[in-house]
Amino acid sequence: MRIYGDRVSGNCLKVKWTADHLGLPYEWIDVDVLNNGTRAPEFLALNPAGQVPTVVLDDGRPLAQSNAIILHLADGSDLIPADAYQRAKMFEWMFWEQYSHEPYIAVARFQVRYLGKPLADLDERLVTRGGAALALMDRALAGGGFLAGPLSLADVSLVAYTRWAHEGGFDLSRYPAVQAWVGRVEVALNITD
C-alpha cells in the first residue's frame, strides 16, 4: 500500500496511526499540501478531488477520504466495535467530525499556523462553532472512556485535530474531559509526533 499524505494534515495522520496500530506495511509518499502538491496532474489522476490522504491499495486501486480509508484498513479489526449500536455511534462521530468539527477546529489551526493569520482576525464562526464542538465532546466524555465504547476509529478520527486545537486558539484546559481523553488516545495509539 502507498499512502500519499502530508504530516501537517491530521486527516493524513489518521491513516498512518491506523496502519501502524494494525501493523499494516505501507510506503509513505509526501505530498506537499502547502505548495500545491495535490494539484499535480499525476496526483489528480489518483484522486480527482485533489485531496490528501489518498492511498493506493496493494492491488493498485486508489481510495480517498481519510475516514473511508481507515474504515477499509480496519475492516474486521478491534478498531471497529462488534456491537451494532457502538458501531453506529462510531459512524455518528466520524460523520460529525467531518461536518461539525474539522471545518472549524482544523481550519482555524490552518489559518493561524500555516497562513499566519492573527488569532484576533479569525472568523467568529470558526471560533464559536469550534468551541461548541469541543463543548459537545466534553459532555460526551465526562464519564471517561472512549467515544463509542472501546477504542475505535471514532477516537482515531477525532483526536487528529482535537490534539492540535490549541494551535487554532482553542484552550483545551477549558474542556478537561476532552484533554484527558486526548491523553488516553495518544497512549492507546502510541502517538508521539
Place this chain on the structure above:
Amino acid sequence: MRIYGDRVSGNCLKVKWTADHLGLPYEWIDVDVLNNGTRAPEFLALNPAGQVPTVVLDDGRPLAQSNAIILHLADGSDLIPADAYQRAKMFEWMFWEQYSHEPYIAVARFQVRYLGKPLADLDERLVTRGGAALALMDRALAGGGFLAGPLSLADVSLVAYTRWAHEGGFDLSRYPAVQAWVGRVEVALNITD
C-alpha cells in the same frame, strides 16, 4: 423506530427513503427546522448537537447523523456492497458528500429557497465549490450506473441534495451524466416527492 425529521431537509429524506426501501416500519415525527424545532430542550435531550435527522431505535436508544443512521438501518442489506472495495468507495462518496458537496449544494439551496437570498448574492465560494462537486460527479458517472457499483447508500446520500441543486441555482443540464443518474436513483428508490 421514531424518525425525527423535516421534509425540507434532504438529510432527513435519506433516512425515510432507506427505511421505505428496506420495508422498515417507523413513526415520522416532524421537527420544524425553520422555527427552531431542533433547539427545543426535549429534542436536545435526544441529540445534543441539535441536528435532524435523529432516530430513536426500537430499544429506545437515539442515533444521529444521516449517513450513520442509514448505515445502521441498512446493515446486512443490498444497499451496502458485499465487495470490500465497492464498500470502501461507498464510504468515500458518503464522507465526500458531507465535506465537499452538502456544505455548498445544500447551503446554496437553503439560502435561496428558505432565506429568500437572490441568486446573485450567493457567496461565490458556494457557487464555485458546488459546481466543482457536480462536475466531479459528472465525470465519475460518465459511464452510467451508480456511484459505487450496484445501487448503494452512496447514491441515497448524494441524490438527496443533488436532485434539488437547481433550487440553489445550479443548472443540472450542464451535468448530463448526473442528471441521468438522478433519474435512475429516483426510480430505484421510488422517490416521488
